[in-house]
Amino acid sequence: MSATRLLVLGVVRMHGRAHGYLVRSELLSWGADEWAHIKFGSIYHALRQLAKDGLLKSTDIPDWPGRVDYEIAPPGDEEFFRLLRDALRQGNNRPDMLGAALVLLPALSRKEAIGLLRERIASLSAEQSELIAKVDETAGERPQRAHIRELLGLWEHGAASQAAWTEALIERLEAGAYVMAGEEKGA
Incomplete structure (x- = not known):
């Protein structure tokens, strides 16, 4: 893309x-x-x-x-x-x-944008779960490779942070933030 x-x-x-x-x-x-x-x-x-x-x-x-x-x-x-x-x-x-x-978010209806963002949260949650499992898998690896867990932890933290931010955006949209497709300005 x-x-x-x-x-x-x-x-x-x-x-x-x-x-x-x-x-x-x-x-x-x-x-x-x-x-x-x-x-x-x-x-x-x-x-x-x-x-x-x-x-x-x-x-x-x-x-x-x-x-x-x-x-x-x-x-x-x-x-x-x-x-x-x-x-x-x-x-x-x-x-x-x-x-x-x-x-370009306002090109979508409020309902559709919220639905797509909920799909994003589900995707991020699945990604986070996979990363946590990988961190656990690497726990018993050789000591000279143990630091690789930090990279996985960074990615897991990023997914969690993005999910929290996305949830906050959904809350703002649900509260009426922004003029979305099919809505009138000032309505």
């Missing part, structure tokens, strides 16, 4: 119609160049590739040589939601994918 792909589809979808500079400006305003490691050229490459794959429709602007506007195509909308849902429900995904999903 690619965070760049999800983010570019999300920005084009959000604006309805967008050109490369607009997509880049939006992503920079979110700090995505830092947390998702998106480079200037990768945005334009993603736009062209998504259009080639039929996920975006491209339109050359005759009055502005070199400018291409993009709109999301129905398959692009499907891909956007597939990537977004997968990034939210998986506990072991990369931080850039989770970050991309979080900035």
Whole structure:
């Protein structure tokens, strides 16, 4: 899965119609160049590739040589939601994918977002249980390898921390935080 792909589809979808500079400006305003490691050229490459794959429709602007506007195509909308849902429900995904999903979270209904985040907690709990079992398995290993348990412990602690954070996000969503898809601002 690619965070760049999800983010570019999300920005084009959000604006309805967008050109490369607009997509880049939006992503920079979110700090995505830092947390998702998106480079200037990768945005334009993603736009062209998504259009080639039929996920975006491209339109050359005759009055502005070199400018291409993009709109999301129905398959692009499907891909956007597939990537977004997968990034939210998986506990072991990369931080850039989770970050991309979080900035695009309002594209989902409140109910669906909460359901996907509950799946994430279940995934993280399973991961945590597996890691605890591995730590226990390594307890009797040779003393020169005992320090490997620290790495497993770090991963287990990370899974527990992410699960607690996700539970807090669910609580905020249940309390009405953020304007989600299908809701009116200020409602």
